[in-house]
Amino acid sequence: MAKVITVANNKGGVGKTMQAYQLSTYLAHKGNKVLVIDLDSQANLSVTLGADVRRTLIPEWLIGDVDSEDVIVPAEGKQDFYNNLFVIPSSRHMANLAKLLILSEAEVRKNAGRKERLLKLRIEALKEKFDYIVIDTPPMLGDELIMALVASDRIFIPTQAQDYSIDGLEELMDTFEIIKESENPSLDFSIIPSMVNARRKIEQTRLDELAQSFNVTPSIRNLVDMQESISLRKPVFLMGKKSKGKKDYNKLWNSLGL
Numbered sequence: 284m285a286k287v288i289t290v291a292n293n294k295g296g297v298g299k300t301m302q303a304y305q306l307s308t309y310l311a312h313k314g315n316k317v318l319v320i321d322l323d324s325q326a327n328l329s330v331t332l333g334a335d336v337r338r339t340l341i342p343e344w345l346i347g348d349v350d351s352e353d354v355i356v357p358a359e360g361k362q363d364f365y366n367n368l369f370v371i372p373s374s375r376h377m378a379n380l381a382k383l384l385i386l387s388e389a390e391v392r393k394n395a396g397r398k399e400r401l402l403k404l405r406i407e408a409l410k411e412k413f414d415y416i417v418i419d420t421p422p423m424l425g426d427e428l429i430m431a432l433v434a435s436d437r438i439f440i441p442t443q444a445q446d447y448s449i450d451g452l453e454e455l456m457d458t459f460e461i462i463k464e465s466e467n468p469s470l471d472f473s474i475i476p477s478m479v480n481a482r483r484k485i486e487q488t489r490l491d492e493l494a495q496s497f498n499v500t501p502s503i504r505n506l507v508d509m510q511e512s513i514s515l516r517k518p519v520f521l522m523g524k525k526s527k528g529k530k531d532y533n534k535l536w537n538s539l540g541l
C-alpha cells in the first residue's frame with residue numbers, strides 16, 4: 284500500500300517543487316515504485332521530470348471522466364531510477380479544474396460525496412501499484428491543496444525562515460486541523476525549513492522561535508547546487524561528496540525515516 288506524501292505551503296516560492304523533486308527521485312533511487320501527481324498548473328515538476336505537458340487531462344481524471352492509465356506517464360531520463368518513477372503531469376489546463384467541478388457537480392456528489400474527496404477516491408486503486416505517491420501542490424489554499432490534504436498520510440511543509448513566511452503558516456495549520464478533524468484523522472505533518480541562509484542571524488532566531496511552537500526538521504540551506512540540480516535535471520543524491528545540498532537532504536530524509 285503506497286504511502287501518500289504531499290508537499291504543501293500556500294505561500295509561493297518556498298521550495299515545494301524542489302522538495303517534491305528531490306523526494307520523488309530519492310525514493311525511486313532507493314528502489315521504490317513512485318507516482319508523482321502534479322496538481323500545480325505551473326507544471327514545474329512535470330517539466331523537470333521530463334513529462335509532456337502539452338495535453339494533460341488531469342482535471343478530467345480527477346472528476347472521473349478519464350482512466351488512470353490514460354494520465355500516468357513514465358518520467359524521462361537516463362539513470363536507472365527513472366524506471367521506478369511515473370508522473371501524472373499537470374499543465375495550464377489544470378486551471379480549468381474549478382470550472383469543471385461546477386459543471387460536473389452532480390456527478391462529483393454521486394461518486395465522491397464531496398469534491399474534497401475526489402483525489403482520495405482516484406488514488407485508492409493506484410495505492411496497490413505504488414510504494415509512494417508524492418503530490419506537489421500550487422501556492423494557494425484552493426481545491427487542489429484541500430484534496431491533497433484529504434488524500435495524504437503525511438504533509439511536508441517547506442518554510443522559509445522569514446517573518447511573513449512563518450505568519451502564513453498559521454493559515455495552513457488551521458486548514459490542516461480542520462481536515463484532520465473532519466476527513467483525515469491520521470494526517471501527519473512535518474515543518475521543513477527551506478532555502479535557509481545560515482549566515483543570517485535573524486533567520487536562525489526565527490527558526491528557534493518556530494521550533495518552540497512546532498517540531499521542525501533539519502534545514503535545507505539556500506545553495507547554488509540546489510539550483511543546478513533543477514536546471515541540470517540532476518537530483519542532489521547524484522551529486523559529488525562535497526555537495527552541500529546532498530548533505531542537507533541526506534540529513535533530512537534520515538530524520539524523517541525515509
Ligand SMILES: Nc1ncnc2c1ncn2[C@@H]1O[C@H](COP(=O)(O)OP(=O)(O)OP(=O)(O)O)[C@@H](O)[C@H]1O
Binds near residue numbers: 297302323479
Ligand atoms: N535550497 C535551495 N537553494 C537555492 N535555491 C532553491 C532552493 N530551493 C528552491 N530553490 C529555487 O527557488 C525557486 C523556487 O523554488 P520552488 O519552485 O521549489 O518553490 P515553490 O514553492 O514550488 O514555488 P511555487 O509556489 O511557485 O510553486 C526555484 O528557482 C528553485 O530552483
Ligand SMILES: [Mg+2]
Binds near residue numbers: 300323419420
Ligand atoms: Mg512549485
